[in-house]
Amino acid sequence: MQWKPITEPTLTNLVDQVSFNEQGLISAIAQDEAGEVLMLAWMNREALSETLSTGRVCYYSRSRGKLWRKGESSGQEQHLLAASLDCDTDCLLLTVQQKGVACHTGRRSCFYQALTPAGLTNLTSPNIDPTNLYGTTSSS
Template sequence: MRPPVADIADVVSFNADGLVAAIAQQHDTGEVLMMAWMNAEALAETLSTGRVCYYSRSRGKLWRKGESSGQTQALIDLRIDCDGDALLLLVDQSGVACHTGRRSCFYRAARPEGLVEIAAPEISPDALYGHTHNH
């Protein structure tokens, strides 16, 4: 049974653009997969369907994760931070989360020698989207 959407939306502090930061984490491993934005409509859809939906600032519309790539996120749990200005989405990620073809968007690490890629793509963006994709 899903929580009432209105109860959740009432405690979320959307920013001046009507958005809230949403961090996706793999529910069973704790791996942080990505950060994106949600507006009230994306949040409501996510809560009502159980399939994660974000808001794409670059496209100015809802972004149903996996719609073009097939790499979907099923919502397991949704948590709200103490200030209500960030969401933690515990998800079951199907395939990769990053548009670069990596499991996580957090594939670069600051090291003494500089920025180092710590994860290689698991699939090419061309294979994911059938064309060159700019996020």
């Protein structure tokens, strides 16, 4: 499966149908081809348009206040395979081809902590040392 870029005027028409929140954002869940949920991030109109038109996944970083092209600093890119909008048009599901790991902790998925009667339990160990991704463990 390979993403076929969406062009105008269809691109604008599709993005106009999205229900962005009060901050102009929509949540975007990224899953791999096997359906494993990798992460949740946010997109604004510009990030969604770029993603749909290029096939390279772009999010909006709330902490940095700017576009965040997944993998731009770590090399752990996401390439779009499919995109779906939920019934309320306020959440995206992206099927992506993940290059490397998705999580800034060096794990394949951001969802590695189980809530158990004993507290949080790590389900996986990092695949890559976060310092090798960003030079620090606090980057995202």
